Amino acid sequence: EIVMTQSPATLSVSPGERATLSCRASQSVSSNLAWYQQKPGQAPRLLIYGASTRATGIPARFSGSGSGTEFTLTISSLQSEDFAVYYCQQYNNWPPLFTFGPGTKVDIK
Amino acid sequence: QVQLVQSGAEVKKPGASVKVSCKASGYTFTSYYMHWVRQAPGQGLEWMGIINPSGGSTSYAQKFQGRVTMTRDTSTSTVYMELSSLRSEDTAVYYCARAALIAAAGTSWFDPWGQGTLVTVSS
Numbered sequence A: 001e002i003v004m005t006q007s008p009a010t011l012s013v014s015p016g017e018r019a020t021l022s023c024r025a026s027q028s029v030s031s032n033l034a035w036y037q038q039k040p041g042q043a044p045r046l047l048i049y050g051a052s053t054r055a056t057g058i059p060a061r062f063s064g065s066g067s068g069t070e071f072t073l074t075i076s077s078l079q080s081e082d083f084a085v086y087y088c089q090q091y092n093n094w095p096p097l098f099t100f101g102p103g104t105k106v107d108i109k
Numbered sequence B: 001q002v003q004l005v006q007s008g009a010e011v012k013k014p015g016a017s018v019k020v021s022c023k024a025s026g027y028t029f030t031s032y033y034m035h036w037v038r039q040a041p042g043q044g045l046e047w048m049g050i051i052n053p054s055g056g057s058t059s060y061a062q063k064f065q066g067r068v069t070m071t072r073d074t075s076t077s078t079v080y081m082e083l084s085s086l087r088s089e090d091t092a093v094y095y096c097a098r099a100a101l102i103a104a105a106g107t108s109w110f111d112p113w114g115q116g117t118l119v120t121v122s123s
Helices: none
Strands: A004-007 A010-013 A019-025 A033-038 A045-049 A062-067 A070-075 A085-090 A104-108 B003-006 B010-012 B018-025 B034-039 B046-051 B058-060 B068-073 B078-083 B092-099 B110-113 B117-121
Touching: A004 A085, A010 A019, A019 A033, A019 A085, A019 A104, A033 A062, A045 A062, A045 B110, A070 A085, B003 B092, B003 B110, B010 B018, B018 B092, B018 B117, B034 B068, B034 B110, B046 B068, B046 B078, B058 B068, B078 B092
Parallel strands: A010 A104, B010 B117
Antiparallel strands: A004 A019, A019 A070, A033 A045, A033 A085, A062 A070, A085 A104, B003 B018, B018 B078, B034 B046, B034 B092, B046 B058, B068 B078, B092 B110, B092 B117
């Protein structure tokens, strides 16, 4: 099973600042990596797929990078609506076995 | 637009079973695999399994093998997830989530997601 880890667990950022979130896979997942945003009481929302492609309607301040085992989600200038928990997910298995990272909570500094 | 609408909250006793539904609309139901993911209170996301709405084939996470059954009804574009032998640790929000790519099982991200169904297991 591919294990996903995320760091930091919590990131305190001021509005307008840049946030950098990390995700690591225990073995290569190529570029089969997605990022989701989840706000309290809501379902996860797709932000990034293929490690770096923004989903439809996602603002340009969100960007993803990386391949293999090391990935990064960057929020260039945090807006109030960006404070949430962010999960990475690999989808590189057959038979299907999808794993999520434990999440990074981005909160207001 | 693509939409997944799940059934309402459930309260079950330990040892019982629960069946959660997820009704799809806005796309060809049989063309996209469907996943189930759960989230315990204050915890992260846990993948449970996948169903092919076309033929009904399934693949479950090892943790849930023997306790989970995923089915579908093509006449109503609905998938179901039944979890048996419930225990307190199964208290969670259960989500259905569609594979984003057509006919993709193991190599697709999830989009969109249902709104979630809270299942509470308590004596």
